[in-house]
Amino acid sequence: MFDRNGPLRITATVAIATSMVAGCSSMSGDSEDEKLRQMVTGTTSAPSTLDPAAAWDGSWELYKNVYQTLLSFPSSSSSPEPDAAKRCGFTDTASRVYRCTLRDGLKFSNGNALDSRAVKHSIDRVMTIKAKSGPLGLMGSLDRVEAPDKRTVVFHLKKSDATFPFILATPATAIVDPESYPAKKLRKGNKIVGSGPYTLKSYSKGKKAELSRYEGYHGPAKPKNDVVTVEYFQDSAKMVKALKEKKIDVAYRGLTPGQVSGFQKAQANGNQEIELTELLGSEISYLVFNPKDRMAGNPAVRKAIAELIDRKALVRNVYNRTTDPLYSMVPGGITGHTSAFYDRYGEPSKDQARKTLSEAGIDKKVPLTLWYTTDRYGDTTGETFAELKRQLNKSGLFDVTVKGRPWSQFVEGYSKGKYPVFGRGWFPDFPDADNYVAPFVGKNNALATPYDNAQITDELLPQSRKESNRATASKKFTTAQKIIAKDARLLPLWQGRVYVASLKDVAGVEWVMDPSTLPRLWELHMKSSW
Template sequence: MNRAAVSASSPSSLGRRSFLGIGLGAGAALALTACGGGSGASGGGAGSSVLKWGWSLPTSWDPVFSSAGWDVHALSLVYAGLTKLDPHGTAVPALASSWTYDTQGTRLTFTLRPGLKFSDGAPLDAAAVKKSLERGISDPKSLVAPQLTSVKAVSAPDPATVVIDLTHADYQIPNLLAGKTGMIVNPAAFTADAAGIAAKPAGAGPFTLTSYTQNAKAVLRRNPGYWDAGSIKLGGFELYPLPDASTVVAALQSGQYNVAQIPGSQVQAAKAAGLEVQVIPSMVVATLDVDSAKAPFDKPEVVEALKYAIDREALVKTQEFGNGEATYQPFPKGYAGYDASSANLFPYNPAKAKDLLAQAGYSGGLDITLTTATAQGVPEQIQAQLKQVGINAKIEVIPQTQFTQIVYIEHDQQLAVDQFAGRDSAVQAFQVLFGEQGLMNPGRSTPPELTAALNKVTGTPLDSADYPKVLQAATAFAVRNTPNVFLYTVPRILARAKNVSALPQTTVVQRFEGVTVG
């Protein structure tokens, strides 16, 4: 029998979910050649309205080399994958109308929709999908290659069929391909000028980039050739960096943006200003990332002391103004990987933290460096909490444009404040957080028992009754036996002008199907 067969008319019933950042550098303005026929303000019944979103610009417009999980939101505007995630994080058809596994779970066959095109009008067929996926696997500098290690070969037996042969049963692939890992890049672009894709995306998404000023602004227009163009009601899109918290409400009132991410501290001000506010549950979790290869965190007792020394409830109240929940694990309540037995795993206990430090030989306290990209707020509050147990933390601020490189690629810091924004596949999330090559695992150490647990997760069909139990067992082991310190959930808080319709409540990636601007 074929397992996990999915089609456009019969979506999968799987229940899953989907992210960090360095900048592109200098602020040169780039004029991009318009791709694809027709005006973004017309065709397919779309209006001429433009949505101006204060959120974030990507570290690269090339999904293979994008280094920030947050980039998926911007990249989803210009790229499409074989699958996408529904509001609950379930893989459903996108460029592929259906897919099916063989009985062993080692061969996955996708059927493409007819008539697909890239935004420049070039055909998007199975051969193009094959070349794009192979680039992500084989490029020496690919940042998505670690997610595709189970792929043995990609073939295109005919223009409408893509076959992925796997080294072992891996039922996570449809979810995995819904994010950056599976975004299809036009082979003509990376054959002619691969480096140029960093500033000039070549995809088949709902919008096409028409101009771009690095670190300042991206202007996009509707792509009438997008496979689901009928759902895109906006004529254009403008994307901006995250607005300053102190000015974001005024910027929304003035029309500089008509949708923007706001911190919890600005929710009441936004409502008082007549703006609509949506608090959307997300996969984002605030974290302390620990390099267990560096002293003093090479001693397990110090890591455990750190987990008991943090008053998470106080952080939620002060930093998120009550938006979010204290947590000890990477998955939110309601997600298949959420482990109820870990709900109160390391409650705030300064006395226990001091005892653990004493066991590690630090009864007189110790000095550490706490790295952050933001000088105020969370780092300062954590610094004060650690001081109560004898940990003197010196705050070192690294510019956001260098943070990922220094902390996660060079592994040059012992402890860092950050956020983990989830991944499209649960196993991918584990690999990023706990894998030996995981970006947010600076110590590069993985217990063999966790590897075995993840192999069991990978080999369990997502629609199996056993899947949640197997995944939760992996979560329970990971949060008890790895140095990662999870703090609290961070919902996506978006304020919008009243003439902007409600935004889809999508957990993983913010989508804009059906959104209009009056």
């Protein structure tokens, strides 16, 4: 996505659970509230809007729990399976016509029927409204949607795209009620009409969302709690404070590597009250080189940097080993992942970098400015660029300067081609290698920095999208990753991890994140309450 991270941090993604507050079903009491299975969660990722047509960001975390999509990702797989749909599939061998049949008895939380007309309406309004912050960019291959009868939806694609089922599993295609969500404008207000596992009982922008289990939900999710309160925090320090004071039960998003390390050390010292579970994450961090810049546009300069950057030192010195070195734009855990940059450039080598520059006629220190955003990815971003500066300058081959700007200024700067090298982060829209390659190549890519490579854009990507078997398609991405490493227009740095820490009495945390690391709040519960 252009940056689903939104207010998320480019640090480890962490969920932390502590003891339940009063009202949990594991506690005795006579009131109705005390009989409900309740969870209170905290996050630094507040929704920017409640209308799915206007959000391609962290708002998806709430949408995942209140809206329904035709497909979703199951706990045990990164391949989409039916959700609001009873069954879906391509009806042709070219992967250009996709048909879904809806489940029986689907209803929105206001009682209106969820039928094929609602699905068509939901997709059409995204393409009609074209909100600047919306997910229209994911609909590039879609030509039109048909609803031939109440339970059948047919998607006609402009070109072959075997990744389309993955898109239908994202909140970009959340199904909304036609009577509640206008066809040509965004819905306003603090209410949601959906058909997901929860209804939105109340909402205070940037502060709190109260969710209640939706009894009319029909889908694969099996909620293990009845009520979830989501508290939104401006920073992780306040969230951790609330956690320690037991004002919240679960916290996800935004914790710093130092805070993660603190929990790890506590556990190593025998504190068994908090159990830490580590999962493979899908978030990546990388550098982008401006081809029009005098220095960054020189292949020898880019390759010398690729030969110098010590990713292991970066994740050790800055991230306390809460991230992993990344040697490809496609991270580990995604089908098609390789170590293309390591295979091509090997371990960091000053001698090799000097040779690369010398052969290109560069015998003096290379002046270069690296840019980063100061308020998008967390405090560790500045530390990351300080470490990169240290490594490159220590080689004696570069004279690096580091500069930071607030997100709005940062985007404006790199969009106008002002930055020689700049850092970006990426959280995938869906867990497929395509979503780690396609957004960054071509003339009009997500980085506003053209990367023209006809072999990738005109051959490998179109060919891969004809393969409904994504394992087969991975061969094309192996080649694409080799090309990206050779060009060194993009330089992967690290891959995030997902940490789930919980009190020994909290269950379900191992399933709380889906393959796109969106929270499935319905999995959380106390062991004694289920």
